[in-house]
Amino acid sequence: MSDTNEDGENSASQAEDTPGTCGVDDSRQSSENMVRACALADLADDPAQRFDLVDAAGEPHRIAVIRIEESVYVIGDKCTHADVSLAAGDIDPDECSIECPRHGSTFLLETGVPTSMPAVKPVPVYTAEVIDGDVMVHLPVEVENSPAEGAQA
Ligand code: FES
Numbered sequence: 001m002s003d004t005n006e007d008g009e010n011s012a013s014q015a016e017d018t019p020g021t022c023g024v025d026d027s028r029q030s031s032e033n034m035v036r037a038c039a040l041a042d043l044a045d046d047p048a049q050r051f052d053l054v055d056a057a058g059e060p061h062r063i064a065v066i067r068i069e070e071s072v073y074v075i076g077d078k079c080t081h082a083d084v085s086l087a088a089g090d091i092d093p094d095e096c097s098i099e100c101p102r103h104g105s106t107f108l109l110e111t112g113v114p115t116s117m118p119a120v121k122p123v124p125v126y127t128a129e130v131i132d133g134d135v136m137v138h139l140p141v142e143v144e145n146s147p148a149e150g151a152q153a
Pocket residue numbers: 079080081082083084100101102103104105117118119
């Protein structure tokens with residue numbers, strides 16, 4: 001781990017030591033690749049932002065990166081009730097959640113689970129970590145070493 005922070009912030013290095021991850025799921029069968037979303041400092045003034053990333057297989061991932069103090073959370077950016085960007089919602093740092101700006105469903109950032117109607121399905125949760133001041137997101141990709149009939153989603 002680097003002890004150099006080009007932004008001169010102690011927070012980034014603290015976040016590096018305790019990656020702002022939540023909802024870590026190590027049970028996935030797919031491999032993952034890490035893609036840079038933004039600099040941690042980019043989230044200082046606007047702590048919830050949408051990014052469109054592409055994984056190694058060329059698949060798009062529309063994500064919301066949310067910063068609460070020194071923790072970073074990454075969830076799917078599309079509300080499961082309708083196609084609305086969750087990054088435009090209000091963050092509740094005490095509940096570690098974000099509220100959909102259209103109808104008010106609240107999603108837990110650690111699990112993606114909605115805690116209020118009308119949304120009932122969870123949003124995807126991505127593992128993320130801060131490396132040298134950059135928010136790096138683990139994007140799952142399908143394993144290519146098996147025949148097409150054995151491919152897993
Ligand atoms: S669009 Fe998000 S709760 Fe309806």
